[in-house]
Amino acid sequence: MKNNKKIITLFVAVSLLNGCSGGNSSKKNEDFYIKDTNAFNILIGQYANNIEEIWGPREVLIAGPKDYVQYEDNLQTRVHINFVSGVITIETLSDSPIESLKEAIVSTLLMPEPIDIIRHDKISQDLSHEPFLYNQILDQERQPIRWSGRANNFADYVLANNLKIRRSGIHNITYVEIKLVPNHISERAKKFLPLVTEASNRYFIDERLILAIIEVESAFNPYAVSRSDALGLMQVQQHTAGRDIFQLFGKSGEPSRKYLLDPRNNVDMGTAYLSLLKTKYLAGINNPISLRYAMITSYNGGAGSVLRTFSNDRDQAIDIINSMTPQQVFRKLVTSHVSQESRNYLIKVSNILDNR
Template structure:
């Protein structure tokens, strides 16, 4: 898993980086001071962290493993109050730019809460309304409340498991957008879906340690800038722009089209070209071609003289980055699944 990027927001909006007058953005050092250095959690492409109650309570959604952990270091008399509130707010969070909470920071894509269908209560029902979320929170506090010790605190926590198909539930939010962009740019939608799952596990809040943003983990000053230039726009997309799922998928798919039709168009075999595209999306065109030769033209000639399986083998075994080798393997496997 990639290193986390700290995201210690307290009712502020990461889309605009604006903080409400009643709140202050929390630094890593402050979280370390409050929770202890060994308890520092940072958000990443597949992890969402929200701190509340003056940073004494936090919600951690792991979109990859499908687990939600709600924790507090509050005084024992406030444990139940803090956890109940955090459980309810997490279960009912929306993707809605008109809301002021950290949990509602993108364009609305559906009427249900974002986690609707990804979590079911003790009656095996999806959670849409406040009364059901409250009942489930009370049930969890009676049956699942646990405590562990850290260097500085006793930490009380609740763990909630998402449904087994939680990734597919999130993917369904974006299938229409992916389908439209795939047709527009003539990119296989199975490739787009495989890249989104690999990059973010369909987490719309995803921001990496390197500031790659959104579902397809777009770098503002590289892929974002290239696509803007191709579209005749100046500068680069803002973080707010890229945290809009439709914009993000548009930019990511347009960049795949640039790889396919421009940067790597010299690769004749379409399967070989796709393998190089996948690696290039992760580590850049130059990095992908250098596996074959430091001279780009020679690299293209070498690839064209190899069978697709040979191209795949070389990229997956000889690329200097283990991350890129694993990325190719994972995206390729997922694309075959989505293709079916």
């Protein structure tokens, strides 16, 4: 690798803000949330400006809940993994495109599990463990890629057969595309299934529900960071659900971003929040299916908005829900909930559950 290789991802922005996220009980939670999230968005805006200066105004690409984006070589080369479509796009502005692309392809194929990235300052290629994308990419011989020799051979094959050039503004962008296997979401899910099972048993939450929520929230992208500063597999916000769960655990303050980007912590806290919805905020809903619909919608938009869909009075809302069939509760939520996003969220998660 080049000695001056510089890796810049949205993780950098996240880590730079770790110091901004302390637990100061003297501040109002809402004010703290607004200030901290605004600081995060300002940093991301500055990062986007740097990308625009190099790539052009139509080429700004930032990581999101279902997109991993990594910039290398002083922002000249980037890797974009779309965890929904299952396509990896690696592109460069470098004057030595073949060299830059090969280096990026190999490092992507051998990218370690996310826990190593989170807990260490530098990305270490610990080849005693499977790469994060193991079994999600097959080489030209239809074999999974674990070692550097096979990764380099596949990179040469991709560059010889799939190299493309596109024009954007004043730039010629050289790129390749690599497709993940058709069942790539299931392959990623397997990696986190032990964590899901553990959390399911601890909080008495249906394992299938946890998996469905992770799929909708992040498509099993452990690096997920949204513009609303929701983090990780289950897109937990440190200032809302994170704060509530810390209080449930008897801890003060809020979890740090680094804490929430650890998949084990993230799944544990996301599941704990589902339990909190079930046993506290939505307590009193009798039918388990109606309760599940309310929990799903609340996970996205909050329990208050779910109950207000039925009545402004909490007790009356619970009574109304209990007087309805689960099908009626579902229809009410997907037609009358104040948030279109939450309506769609309930439909998406329920569809996954119905098809499991």
